[in-house]
Amino acid sequence: MGAWDIGHFDNDTAADFGGRVDDAEPEEKADVxxxxxxxxxxxxxxxxxxxxxxxxxxxxxxxxxxxxxEPITTAYGPKDPVPPLPADLRPLAVRALDRLTGANAEPLDLWAEAGAEKEWLAGIAALRAVLAAAPAE
Incomplete structure (x- = not known):
């Protein structure tokens, strides 16, 4: 992972993903x-x-x-607006974040090696709190 900062889009893989979201047709962005x-x-x-x-x-x-x-304001995220997303993505995102912060997860391992796991985990916890509090329907 080529990372330059702790933000959710501040690494090569996430920045490329932002471009992939932009490349998808509006009706396909939720599927991506x-x-x-x-x-x-x-x-x-x-x-x-x-x-x-x-x-x-x-x-x-x-x-x-x-x-x-929080709105995505980084230049590394999608450039085009993301259309309204289905609410059922919210609990799925919580499950994904829970898996990423558990055992055998490369992002957590990499941030731990860099000595920044507490800061990274705080950002993940903030995302998770917003997602968990939002209605799933």
Whole structure:
């Protein structure tokens, strides 16, 4: 992971994902987010989860549309507006974040190696709180 800061889009993989969201047709953007969130959420705890940066970025996009969510203002996120997302992505994003902060998860391991896991986990916890508080319907 080529990272330059702790933000949800401040690494090469997430920045590329922002471009992939832009490349999707408006009606397909939710499917792009759903695919990466599902891949992270459904990774078994005993299996190593690598490249979870896309799931963090997808969760940030979902959270941005929730009450209390922070808008995505970084130049590394999608340039085009993301249309309203289905509410069922919210609990899926929570599950993905929970998996990313558990055992056998590369992003957490990498931030721990860099000595920044507390800061990264705080950002994930803030996303999770917004997502968990929002209605799932």
């Amino acid at each position: 987010l759903r695919a990466v969130l599902t891949a992270a959420a459904d990774t078994a705890p005993e299996d190593y989860l690598d490249e979870g940066e896309e799931a963090v970025a997808a969760a940030a996009l979902v959270a941005a549309q929730c009450p209390g969510g």
